[in-house]
Amino acid sequence: MKDRNWQRFILKNTTFILFVLLFLIFGILAPRFLSFKNLEIILSNSSYIGIIAVGMTFVLLTGGIDLSVGSTMYLSAVSSGTLIAAGWPIAPTIAVSLLIGIAMGYVNALIITRLKIVPFLATLVTMTVGRGMGLFVTKSVQVDFPDSITLMSTVKVFGFIPLQIFIFGLVVILAMVFLRLTKSGRQLYAVGNDPLAAERAGIQTRPLITSTYVISGFFAALGGFISITQIGRVSAGFGSGDEFDAIAAAVLGGASLMGGVGSVFPGTVLGTVMIQMIQAGLVYTAVDIYLHPIVMSLIIFFAVLLDSVRTGQLKKMERRTIMKITS
Amino acid sequence: MGIKLKFNNIQKHFFGVTALDGVSFEIEEKHTVGLIGENGAGKSTLMNILGGVLLPDGGNMSLDGDAYLPSNPRDAAQRGVAFIHQELNLFTNLSIAENIYINSFPSLKKTPLIDKKKMNDSLKSLLKSLDLNYSPSTTVENLAPGERQLVEIAKALHSDAFLIIFDEPTTSLTARETEKLFTILDQLRSEGRTIIYISHILGEVKRITDDVIVLRDGKVTGNSETGLIEIPEMINQMVGRESDNLFPERSAKPKDSPILEVKSLSQPGIVGNVDFSVHEGEVLGVFGLMGSGRTEMARMLFGVDTYRSGSISIDGTPLPRNSPQSSIERGMAFVTENRREEGLLMNVAITENIGLVSLPDYCRNLVKWVDAKRMNEEAGIIGDSLKLKASDIRRQPAMSLSGGNQQKVVIGKWLMTKPRLLIMDEPTRGIDVGAKYEVYSIMDRLAADNSGILFISSEVEELIGIADRIVVMSQGEVVKVFEKKDFDVTALMAAAFREAVA
Amino acid sequence: GSDKADDGITIAFCFQDLETEFWVAGHSAITNTLEAQGIKVIEKNANEDANRQLEQVKDVIVQGVDGVIIIPQDGESAVTIAKECNSAGVPIGVFNRPPADKSADALVVVANNEAIAEQAVEYIAQEAMKLGRKVTPAIMVGDLGDPNAVGRRKGFYNVIDKYPDLWTGAPIEIPTKWDSNTALANLQSAMQANPDIDFLFTSSDFLYPVIKSVLAPLGKWQKIGDDSHILLAGLDGDKTACSLQKDGYVDATGVQDVYAEAQMLLDAMLAAIEKGEKTPNEWLYDDGFALTQANMGEREMDMWGCKILAGE
Amino acid sequence: MSKVDQLNTGRVGNVKILGRKILLSEFFVLYLTVFYLLVLFPFIPRVFSPYNIKNVLSNTWPLLVIAIGQTFVLITAGIDLSQTSVMALSSIFGAVIMTSEADPALLSKSPLWGIMLSDKGGLFAGTSAALPVGLLVMMAIGIMIGLINGFSVAKLRMPPFIVTLVSQMFFAAVAIWLSKSENIRHLPESFSRLGRGNFGPIPIALIIAVIIAVSAHLLMSRTLYGRRLYATGINPRAARISGVPTTKIIIAAYALSGFCAAVGGILYSARLEQGRPTLGNTLLLDIIGANVIGGISLAGGKGKVLWTVFGVVFFIFLSNTLNLLNLKFFVIDIVKGLVILLAAILDVVRSQLALRYSGGKV
Numbered sequence A: 001m002k003d004r005n006w007q008r009f010i011l012k013n014t015t016f017i018l019f020v021l022l023f024l025i026f027g028i029l030a031p032r033f034l035s036f037k038n039l040e041i042i043l044s045n046s047s048y049i050g051i052i053a054v055g056m057t058f059v060l061l062t063g064g065i066d067l068s069v070g071s072t073m074y075l076s077a078v079s080s081g082t083l084i085a086a087g088w089p090i091a092p093t094i095a096v097s098l099l100i101g102i103a104m105g106y107v108n109a110l111i112i113t114r115l116k117i118v119p120f121l122a123t124l125v126t127m128t129v130g131r132g133m134g135l136f137v138t139k140s141v142q143v144d145f146p147d148s149i150t151l152m153s154t155v156k157v158f159g160f161i162p163l164q165i166f167i168f169g170l171v172v173i174l175a176m177v178f179l180r181l182t183k184s185g186r187q188l189y190a191v192g193n194d195p196l197a198a199e200r201a202g203i204q205t206r207p208l209i210t211s212t213y214v215i216s217g218f219f220a221a222l223g224g225f226i227s228i229t230q231i232g233r234v235s236a237g238f239g240s241g242d243e244f245d246a247i248a249a250a251v252l253g254g255a256s257l258m259g260g261v262g263s264v265f266p267g268t269v270l271g272t273v274m275i276q277m278i279q280a281g282l283v284y285t286a287v288d289i290y291l292h293p294i295v296m297s298l299i300i301f302f303a304v305l306l307d308s309v310r311t312g313q314l315k316k317m318e319r320r321t322i323m324k325i326t327s
Numbered sequence B: 001m002g003i004k005l006k007f008n009n010i011q012k013h014f015f016g017v018t019a020l021d022g023v024s025f026e027i028e029e030k031h032t033v034g035l036i037g038e039n040g041a042g043k044s045t046l047m048n049i050l051g052g053v054l055l056p057d058g059g060n061m062s063l064d065g066d067a068y069l070p071s072n073p074r075d076a077a078q079r080g081v082a083f084i085h086q087e088l089n090l091f092t093n094l095s096i097a098e099n100i101y102i103n104s105f106p107s108l109k110k111t112p113l114i115d116k117k118k119m120n121d122s123l124k125s126l127l128k129s130l131d132l133n134y135s136p137s138t139t140v141e142n143l144a145p146g147e148r149q150l151v152e153i154a155k156a157l158h159s160d161a162f163l164i165i166f167d168e169p170t171t172s173l174t175a176r177e178t179e180k181l182f183t184i185l186d187q188l189r190s191e192g193r194t195i196i197y198i199s200h201i202l203g204e205v206k207r208i209t210d211d212v213i214v215l216r217d218g219k220v221t222g223n224s225e226t227g228l229i230e231i232p233e234m235i236n237q238m239v240g241r242e243s244d245n246l247f248p249e250r251s252a253k254p255k256d257s258p259i260l261e262v263k264s265l266s267q268p269g270i271v272g273n274v275d276f277s278v279h280e281g282e283v284l285g286v287f288g289l290m291g292s293g294r295t296e297m298a299r300m301l302f303g304v305d306t307y308r309s310g311s312i313s314i315d316g317t318p319l320p321r322n323s324p325q326s327s328i329e330r331g332m333a334f335v336t337e338n339r340r341e342e343g344l345l346m347n348v349a350i351t352e353n354i355g356l357v358s359l360p361d362y363c364r365n366l367v368k369w370v371d372a373k374r375m376n377e378e379a380g381i382i383g384d385s386l387k388l389k390a391s392d393i394r395r396q397p398a399m400s401l402s403g404g405n406q407q408k409v410v411i412g413k414w415l416m417t418k419p420r421l422l423i424m425d426e427p428t429r430g431i432d433v434g435a436k437y438e439v440y441s442i443m444d445r446l447a448a449d450n451s452g453i454l455f456i457s458s459e460v461e462e463l464i465g466i467a468d469r470i471v472v473m474s475q476g477e478v479v480k481v482f483e484k485k486d487f488d489v490t491a492l493m494a495a496a497f498r499e500a501v502a
Numbered sequence C: 001g002s003d004k005a006d007d008g009i010t011i012a013f014c015f016q017d018l019e020t021e022f023w024v025a026g027h028s029a030i031t032n033t034l035e036a037q038g039i040k041v042i043e044k045n046a047n048e049d050a051n052r053q054l055e056q057v058k059d060v061i062v063q064g065v066d067g068v069i070i071i072p073q074d075g076e077s078a079v080t081i082a083k084e085c086n087s088a089g090v091p092i093g094v095f096n097r098p099p100a101d102k103s104a105d106a107l108v109v110v111a112n113n114e115a116i117a118e119q120a121v122e123y124i125a126q127e128a129m130k131l132g133r134k135v136t137p138a139i140m141v142g143d144l145g146d147p148n149a150v151g152r153r154k155g156f157y158n159v160i161d162k163y164p165d166l167w168t169g170a171p172i173e174i175p176t177k178w179d180s181n182t183a184l185a186n187l188q189s190a191m192q193a194n195p196d197i198d199f200l201f202t203s204s205d206f207l208y209p210v211i212k213s214v215l216a217p218l219g220k221w222q223k224i225g226d227d228s229h230i231l232l233a234g235l236d237g238d239k240t241a242c243s244l245q246k247d248g249y250v251d252a253t254g255v256q257d258v259y260a261e262a263q264m265l266l267d268a269m270l271a272a273i274e275k276g277e278k279t280p281n282e283w284l285y286d287d288g289f290a291l292t293q294a295n296m297g298e299r300e301m302d303m304w305g306c307k308i309l310a311g312e
Numbered sequence D: 001m002s003k004v005d006q007l008n009t010g011r012v013g014n015v016k017i018l019g020r021k022i023l024l025s026e027f028f029v030l031y032l033t034v035f036y037l038l039v040l041f042p043f044i045p046r047v048f049s050p051y052n053i054k055n056v057l058s059n060t061w062p063l064l065v066i067a068i069g070q071t072f073v074l075i076t077a078g079i080d081l082s083q084t085s086v087m088a089l090s091s092i093f094g095a096v097i098m099t100s101e102a103d104p105a106l107l108s109k110s111p112l113w114g115i116m117l118s119d120k121g122g123l124f125a126g127t128s129a130a131l132p133v134g135l136l137v138m139m140a141i142g143i144m145i146g147l148i149n150g151f152s153v154a155k156l157r158m159p160p161f162i163v164t165l166v167s168q169m170f171f172a173a174v175a176i177w178l179s180k181s182e183n184i185r186h187l188p189e190s191f192s193r194l195g196r197g198n199f200g201p202i203p204i205a206l207i208i209a210v211i212i213a214v215s216a217h218l219l220m221s222r223t224l225y226g227r228r229l230y231a232t233g234i235n236p237r238a239a240r241i242s243g244v245p246t247t248k249i250i251i252a253a254y255a256l257s258g259f260c261a262a263v264g265g266i267l268y269s270a271r272l273e274q275g276r277p278t279l280g281n282t283l284l285l286d287i288i289g290a291n292v293i294g295g296i297s298l299a300g301g302k303g304k305v306l307w308t309v310f311g312v313v314f315f316i317f318l319s320n321t322l323n324l325l326n327l328k329f330f331v332i333d334i335v336k337g338l339v340i341l342l343a344a345i346l347d348v349v350r351s352q353l354a355l356r357y358s359g360g361k362v
């Protein structure tokens, strides 16, 4: 019996175990990797894409997809840059840029729920239009941010947590509580599992779906802002391609594109941090840069393979036992 | 007593099919009303209108004397109407408790958070009363179909609705669970609730209802107090003709030569040492309580699930493991108990569904060109022989059929392969008396053509009525094999409970 | 293919993207010069897709333009596109990335990435020698699918290989994929893994804000002369690089003179159109130079970024 | 509708009926494209010039071939993000086999140098076998990558999105690594002809694309494989129990997708006359977008080759006309997005109408 519990524990936590193993392997190959500072860097570099991936998880849970997050990041970043250049103080600028994220999400939601256009197309449209509008504002010229913004990345909350990690943590905790412990959170899973049945069970699916895109847009803008505090500059390509990174992180964390399956923690968080960690590990171990993506993709492949084997095994273990246990 | 609910001239059409054609009747408060009718008569459609899932094309309703026209299920729930659907309506990724509370989660001290403890605690006794021995936090995915149906029932019981609709609640339940449900219905009635009860098992209707409403082709053809109407008359009103035989005469006797031989089949924790055989021309019944492992055994036989040891052979040659495809090539067929998830391609035309298994037989030359014309014709013939009720079987998707007719499509697709051994897992679940008779006749015809049939059922009567021998399973093991001469309801039940078997 | 009704000259300008300051400067240099001369400009952005660019060039040929100027995605696609223009009889100018060979006729302005990178890194090597100790070099490599990035990396290595004794070991390579966030994460890791890095070459100037945000918290964002100063060199010659070099943070910048290049190309193109040549063929060279702390005085205004800076 | 009814409703009715017919037709997206072009015609008369039509069509063929491959996978409820790296890798391998000279200054760092590549070019440099071997290897690479994807999805039960994303990363990186970022030129003339040459008056690329489209159409709609493909996409559990070898079906779909991507890669490489390690790396959204606009569902089980064809034609004409309109580059994005939105809205209206009218017919 004890054996079985161990087995179950290992199966339930394979991704996490793999994570720790990878950490140790990189650590053996490059001892400096095992430092606390490195962990902090990995987390800090995970935070912006992690925040976006959390928003993406909400959308994926309902069976949707949000391709527009990269453009949302760009549009909201460009706006805040323009406002700062026009002399606005920081706080209202941030507020406006977050509002733009919310607005983009709301537009997505309107197109999807009112016009009944499939999420892929709807967000493809807002992705192109959003980028175009951003370019319209900047004429493709990069936007630089003053030190008052970039210095935020060095702020330590409570004296030791870097601001971006703090915000990331906050986002994760809020999202987790929402998904696990609130009515809307649980209903989100229901909608993703079977939208028709959800409708029949009397769930108000439309506001729920709307909220996921709004959340995703909001987190995209927030993630974009975090990124700006770190890199200080927004050029025309800012955020493009990030939608794929965010989706990849969520899916690596176990979310399904078909909806109904996925979690923010450990799921998406682990997915994001894992990718960042591998990336860092490759730099630490000085692997030929031509081989970086090759090694990275092999590790991810292995992680996903392990996950699917594990799911199969767990299913088997949880199969009901019918026979009486004699003896 | 007052009138709880009144239907007045309700109309509903789908794509040219008239599902309801001026239905009017009244339901008295605190009564339990049986609603019966053939497959496709319009029962579920009427209830869907009542439950706010569908809008009527014409007519009106009143509830408690006020006009009533729910535009969605939430409206209906607010007016105190609860609905247990014919097709399970559960979220498999959520827990039992969450499914039950999906729209009314208790909150934790004025926070927006869910009070999980309260939720789970409040359900323990309810689940126990239904004999559902799981913690309320169990994920529904892990439950068997019958257990899921109990969750649906728990859901309705838990609501404080004063009008509760049960659309064929017992289809996945065995006798014992059904008894349990009836006790609960009694209790509900004593609490003063009004119940609409839809079933194809007329004995049940006779036993527990106060009034019976009969629908045929979308019209009310009967409306009387249950006490004043006998089952043959109910059937008469349902189908428009007299019918006294529930089971066809068996036209031939089983042969000695075995088709299927199962030797010490086992899979740890699930089935153990299963031995039996099915002979040419034989209908072998399999009886057991819910969760006795019949379905799992059938799935192993057909190659859907794996097993650890033992052997399965067809006509003396062992069957390769875990390959439904080769099982089919060897002449096996398998009507699963779960038609929605494993039986049908819901939004595909009926003929395509019927033709799916036999596709290779309608292929020509190297590139496997499908002779669609011939296939559709044959599928049409099968559909006719099953008296499938559909408007255009080449275009109409399976989804739009009534529950019972969907079941006929599943049976039809296997009949088209002219199977040597047909495994049927609860094939008569949810189909009307007429259709049941047809299914039995099909079994008889196949048997007379020297095929073998493995017939899993939870209804003792039908097993006794049609089987040549009955295998009783309990907790994954074959407890006893009954010869025809020993058939007896109490003995069979006793064996299923493992009483006095030793 | 010039069936135009009006007498004015129309030139199509097809660029591959405008994601960095350099490309924006190149873009405005060309469009402004053309428009100042009363020439109509049709602009096409290929968004880094060679194939889309080919399609766009075909589209503008259909419109009967008098000349086509492209900033190609790479040298090979430049050849194909130039051939397309040759067969349509439209003069073509290729900006910044030279065609891979001379099989097609085109007006070409070449900046030699490898050579320019080499000049900048050479200066650093000389500075490093003055330190009298071994130096640990690192390079921020661009997208490996981009020939410019590859050329710059080659130039860097040419110098590294030239002075084998100067370095503590093989250079540390930091992939950036031309993406700030990737660059940030990898530079942070690299600095953590190799705290002794004291020479950093960035394959493009647009990464300086990232470099600053990594080095500053480590106390390594220091001016030249400070003990913790990291030798810094980059390539492009943009505004940020200019001001950082003026402030004494950056040691050297490889410059391609985007304005001069634009002017050379346009002059040749307009001359060809004037003469009615349909397939002009000429290669014009911009060898670029390295703006270093040593030659800041004389050559500052040859760097386009400094001109922009001065103009503000 | 009876004859009398038709007479009574008169011309207005006829227009209505025609409108309804167009809306409900399978060719809707095509009609939409034509309508769109007619509206734009007064502004850009050149759109119908022979050169432009030829140009647009020549852009269509490769994308079409690739998009059709994607359709197979989408029908199984999967997605193939690796098509672009199939193009890149097969482009490099094909070039390595066919090229007639390789510059050591550029390529001597390639891991293939000395094995498959030398300053005398590739293995089959200059021989008449170069073309056939090159093409075969390119297609084999596509099929192989497809098989790996399919095996991981169907047998190892890994999610398609992540599997193909990983193989996209992996094979794209391999292509870049093998060529050390360099493009490989000096391909045989016979190869380039595939991309730009004609067979009589007809472009060879067109012939290839049409052959693939027609075979894909027949395969999907008329054969055992096609029926089983849809069944697998709609309900894999039911399909498996009904004797459909779902694993093989899915693997084959990915292999077909890889094959089509490789053929697309051949056409693109031939057009550009080079092996490119980054070939197609920005094409992904166009491929999937064209499918979705055509009406193929990402949820699986729904789609036809014809729809894909229309989706691709729509996409290509859209960007062609936006090019011809000479809008500022940032306006192009906005307009493009809005046109897609409009098309999508019309399609939704259309399918809702279809649902309503299909009842009227029976």
Ligand SMILES: Nc1ncnc2c1ncn2[C@@H]1O[C@H](COP(=O)(O)OP(=O)(O)OP(=O)(O)O)[C@@H](O)[C@H]1O
Binding pocket: B014, B015, B017, B018, B019, B037, B038, B039, B040, B041, B042, B043, B044, B045, B046, B086, B389, B390, B399, B400, B401, B402, B403, B404, B405, B430, B431, B432
């Ligand atoms: N969504 C739908 N689309 C088209 N036709 C439908 C739809 N729902 C029901 N029908 C048709 O309406 C008729 C009545 O169906 P309904 O489901 O009400 O029957 P039922 O009496 O519940 O039968 P059963 O006992 O088999 O469940 C049938 O002919 C059915 O085919």
Ligand SMILES: Nc1ncnc2c1ncn2[C@@H]1O[C@H](COP(=O)(O)OP(=O)(O)OP(=O)(O)O)[C@@H](O)[C@H]1O
Binding pocket: A318, A319, A320, A322, B141, B142, B143, B144, B145, B146, B147, B172, B174, B288, B289, B290, B291, B292, B293, B294, B295, B296, B297, B337, B458
């Ligand atoms: N824990 C579980 N997880 C997943 N599936 C389960 C589990 N328990 C049971 N099932 C499924 O439920 C179905 C019914 O189970 P089983 O064979 O034990 O019952 P049975 O004897 O056929 O009775 P009935 O069909 O009346 O439920 C099977 O298909 C089985 O695979």
Ligand SMILES: [Mg+2]
Binding pocket: B043, B044, B045, B086, B167, B402, B403, B404
């Ligand atoms: Mg029904």
Ligand SMILES: [Mg+2]
Binding pocket: B294, B295, B296, B337, B425
């Ligand atoms: Mg069962």
